Amino acid sequence: MSFELPTPLTPLNIGTRGSPLALAQAHETRERLAKAFDLPFEAFTIVVIKTTGDKIIDRPLKEIGGKGLFTREIEDDMLSGKIDIAVHSMKDMPTLQPVGLVLETYLPREDVRDAFISPRAKGLDELAAGTVVGTSSLRRRAQLKLRRPDLEVVEFRGNLQTRLMKLEQGVAEATFLAMAGLNRLGMDEVPKTAIEVETMLPAVAQGAIGIERRVDDMRMAEMLEAIHDKPTGQRLAAERAFLEALDGSCETPIAGLADLDGTEIHLRGEVLRPDGSEAIDDALRCPVEDGAEAGREMAQKLLAQAGEGFFDWRS
Numbered sequence: 001m002s003f004e005l006p007t008p009l010t011p012l013n014i015g016t017r018g019s020p021l022a023l024a025q026a027h028e029t030r031e032r033l034a035k036a037f038d039l040p041f042e043a044f045t046i047v048v049i050k051t052t053g054d055k056i057i058d059r060p061l062k063e064i065g066g067k068g069l070f071t072r073e074i075e076d077d078m079l080s081g082k083i084d085i086a087v088h089s090m091k092d093m094p095t096l097q098p099v100g101l102v103l104e105t106y107l108p109r110e111d112v113r114d115a116f117i118s119p120r121a122k123g124l125d126e127l128a129a130g131t132v133v134g135t136s137s138l139r140r141r142a143q144l145k146l147r148r149p150d151l152e153v154v155e156f157r158g159n160l161q162t163r164l165m166k167l168e169q170g171v172a173e174a175t176f177l178a179m180a181g182l183n184r185l186g187m188d189e190v191p192k193t194a195i196e197v198e199t200m201l202p203a204v205a206q207g208a209i210g211i212e213r214r215v216d217d218m219r220m221a222e223m224l225e226a227i228h229d230k231p232t233g234q235r236l237a238a239e240r241a242f243l244e245a246l247d248g249s250c251e252t253p254i255a256g257l258a259d260l261d262g263t264e265i266h267l268r269g270e271v272l273r274p275d276g277s278e279a280i281d282d283a284l285r286c287p288v289e290d291g292a293e294a295g296r297e298m299a300q301k302l303l304a305q306a307g308e309g310f311f312d313w314r315s
């Protein structure tokens with residue numbers, strides 16, 4: 001091998017946020033690297049980094065605003081060399097990385113679907129008018145309102161555990177969570193019903209873990225190549241090009257999913273008015289290598305159909 005592997009004496013530092021899900025994802029990354037290079041776990045140190053988004057937990061995310069709320073501190077620590085790589089939920093990642101960093105390694109994708117979570121109901125159809133549903137996701141709020149304008153939505157921030165606790169306390173009757181997070185944490189006891197993507201198209205990159213590194217770190221480039229999942233990379237190339245061309249921020253309800261079907265990509269996309277009064281969607285098939293281009297084209301088509309003011313709040 002042409003590069004120097006980490007050892008227990010000079011371990012590789014893996015940066016992550018501190019939530020149970022973030023830690024599970026960092027541990028999965030460590031396991032895959034250790035296995036690929038036949039190294040002991042001590043060759044990798046998991047470094048927990050607190051981000052602005054983790055520190056401010058009492059305000060809606062859209063009020064704090066700004067891109068990279070959950071990534072800036074982690075990326076700063078990578079640029080300064082405190083950590084070598086960072087493990088992220090791709091769903092939360094901006095489409096552009098800071099100069100000096102690249103994000104092009106993905107682990108095999110988990111279940112992409114959303115789950116309906118409620119101690120009593122199995123699905124939206126069982127909820128009576130006026131029932132309170134908790135979510136902090138603009139996409140899920142808009143998709144919910146589109147189907148059930150008669151339901152109430154309340155802001156539901158915090159990590160997975162916090163949201164489940166709020167449900168137990170009766171703050172809301174139901175909520176939505178990504179199946180991926182529940183699966184990765186082995187939370188089989190949570191009362192959940194998976195929602196098919198035809199009913200609720202997931203967020204771009206939902207269920208995918210990405211690993212970021214310094215652009216000039218060739219040792220990490222070679223190591224990460226060994227654990228990269230190519231099909232996930234191909235799907236995310238299409239989805240993230242779609243998102244980028246829509247200029248999607250966390251304040252725009254956007255959904256997108258690319259599936260692989262042989263040598264073809266099947267891309268589905270959706271944009272919604274924030275109040276859920278209208279949705280526009282599209283679907284296409286193209287050769288795998290054209291996924292990113294197709295994602296951009298679909299975005300332009302949806303933007304043209306949406307017209308000006310589509311993403312503004314209606315009062």
Ligand SMILES: NCc1[nH]cc(CCC(=O)O)c1CC(=O)O
Binds near residue numbers: 089205207208
């Ligand atoms: N925005 C928070 C977030 N980021 C990634 C996941 C779940 C795991 C994933 O989609 O990879 C979640 C929680 C959720 O939506 O339930």
